[in-house]
Amino acid sequence: MHDILIRGGTLFDGAGNPGVRGDLAIVGGRIAAIGEAAGPARKTIDAGGLALAPGFIDIKTHSDFTLPINPKAESKVRQGVTTEIVGHCGFSAAPALPGKVALLKDYLSPSAPWLPFRETSFPDYLASFPATAVNAGMLVGHNTLRLMVMGMAERAPSDAELQQMIALLEDALGAGALGLSSGLFTPPGSYAQAPEMIALGHVLKRYRAGYFTHLRDESNKVLEAVAEAIDVAAQCGVHVEIVHFKCSGTDNWGKATKALAMIADAKARGFDIDCDAYPYEAGSNPLKNLLPPWVQAGGVEAMLARLVAPETRERIRADIARDGLNNWGRIASWDAVTISISPHLPQFSGRTIASLAAAQAADPIDALCDYLIADRGATRVLVASIAEDDIRTLVASPHALVGSDGNCVAPYGVVGQGLPHPRFYGTFPRVLSRYVRERKVLPLAAALHKMTGATARALKLKDRGLLREDYCADIVIFDPDDFVDRATYAAPHQFPSGARTTVIVNGTLVVENAIHTGALPGRVLRRDASGAVG
Ligand SMILES: [Zn+2]
Structure with a gap:
């Protein structure tokens, strides 16, 4: 008796081979059969028209x-x-x-x-x-x-x-x-x-x-x-x-x-x-990391104290004019930096450094430093670069x-x-x-x-990342024509489209037809002495 039988999907094995139509059976958290899988199952999923791949x-x-x-x-x-x-x-x-x-x-x-x-x-x-x-x-x-x-x-x-x-x-x-x-x-x-x-x-x-x-x-x-x-x-x-x-x-x-x-x-x-x-x-980073590294020497409190001084801000201004942002390089303007998550000033999420500076009629570097001080260094930003x-x-x-x-x-x-x-x-x-x-x-x-x-190869995962018999049953089933990201910079908290998306972890349904089942079957993976991870 199979625990789950997935019928009639297009199977992509994860090794890069083209998809082939077939069934997949799961028993005891592992892939038990691939291809023509017959026999009774406690649960059958119709995957007609859908793609099936390793999770x-x-x-x-x-x-x-x-x-x-x-x-x-x-x-x-x-x-x-x-x-x-x-x-x-x-x-x-x-x-x-x-x-x-x-x-x-x-x-x-x-x-x-x-x-x-x-x-x-x-x-x-x-x-x-x-x-x-x-x-x-x-x-x-x-x-x-x-x-x-x-x-x-x-x-x-x-x-x-x-x-x-x-x-x-x-x-x-x-x-x-x-x-x-x-x-x-x-x-x-x-x-x-x-x-x-x-x-x-x-x-x-x-x-x-x-x-x-x-x-x-x-x-x-x-x-x-x-x-x-x-x-x-x-x-x-x-x-x-x-x-x-x-x-x-x-x-x-x-x-x-x-x-x-x-x-x-x-x-x-x-x-x-x-x-x-x-x-x-766009990338994302703590706002403090956009500043030259010397600004953070000694830790957060030292940085916040340092940012008050006009001579610190002059030096930051000169460094950024010469090299661009630390690790992010030159940006077209301060419109490219948007407040993402701001624990102490949540009302400013979505505002750019340029707009904060304009609102205060301040120089962008001063606006940035003032903001970091007010948010105690904890601000995260998006950088379009x-x-x-x-x-x-x-x-x-x-x-x-x-x-x-x-x-x-x-x-x-x-x-x-x-x-x-x-x-x-x-x-x-x-x-x-x-x-x-x-x-x-x-x-x-x-x-x-x-x-x-x-x-899986890069990570040395020993029994995940491919559709293979006896591999762990981590599976995603999705409609290739209806699996589209909907999250945007302005409204990121949106799941992808796809009413038939189903996700299985270690043989347990976690998402079924786009509904989260509440199951928590994940495991902490460990590397063993041979280097393999499972
Ligand atoms: Zn990183």
Whole structure:
């Protein structure tokens, strides 16, 4: 007796092969049969006219900051996502050592304003993660490790400090963390030079774990930053994932082609490296990170005190005039920066820095600094700085996986506040509807491969990402003609279209015909000693 029998869909296996008509049977949380599946079933789903694929693996998310608050993972499962990889960009909620919980909470406030932080080791964090609708694989963040050991110190670690970071990293990897994430764009990660990352990369190699990097620079020095990431793959022999890859700022538009050629060349030389990207022209970041890095030295309180001084603002003004925004490059105007989530000033969500400055008849830098002080440094913004041509280049490339860089949120409750980036709700259907169906940038099977099988390979997932007998039954069923992202910058809290979208996680229905069942069958995925993740 099958638990679930899905009949008559077009099956895309996740390996990039064209769809074939067939049935799929699920027993005990695993795929039991593919093709002509006969026999009785407790539940039968008619998938006539629908596509059926492995559940999407969102390789790049920060849902560790929202899953504990919205374990139904609403904005993700409705896109067909069944697995999320969290703890990216150097930011993880663990380890949080005794006496340093408030420091971590303050540091992560623009990313995790609603998450209750507590003292925890990484093994304890993994063991106590709540039940959720999606599977979750966890990374330990380099910025978090540095914060625990060195605070916001702007220098290289001493030998003893490096050993402390290594011990914390080993603690996380020993418990099953998939790897280390870095956020080299922002303090304190940006204070780390290449030798520190290479030393940590050698630890990753010993544990057969991966390195996931938010590049040191995604704008004016993006190609140099790609070279630094490739160097970790070359020197340490680990898989390197360049996350949310972009070429930000008008001076850097068009560099995606060169970056992908560098990645292809590294692969041809035998190094294991991928990147991922989301299909939107705007990025999202804490507002404070748009300022030159020296502004944040010493932490949030030091930054807020510093921002009051006119000479600080003069220096910021000069730095931005010369180089553009830190990590984001040159923007056409301050209309390109929109307040997204503002914990202490929620009424200003959706306003641009240009409009705030105009309303006060103030210089934009003064308006920005005043705003950061009033919001205690916790503001998140959207920055429109990415070229559509580069997005197409990345969507078309076999070297670029699909990752949302979004949190799971919902149109209700605490996580329904503010105006998050629409990628939180729309990334996967947007690739399929806008770039596959409308613009024909790549075939459907190739796009699905970049969301499933190719991603599983990069992550070393041992039994997910493909439609294979005995693989875990993570499945998405959708109508290729009616699976369209509806979230916009102005109104992001909208699920994709598709009345027949059905999502199964570990053999349990989580979404049935676009209705969330409330089930929480997701698991915390762990890396074992062989490096495989399950
Ligand atoms: Zn990042």
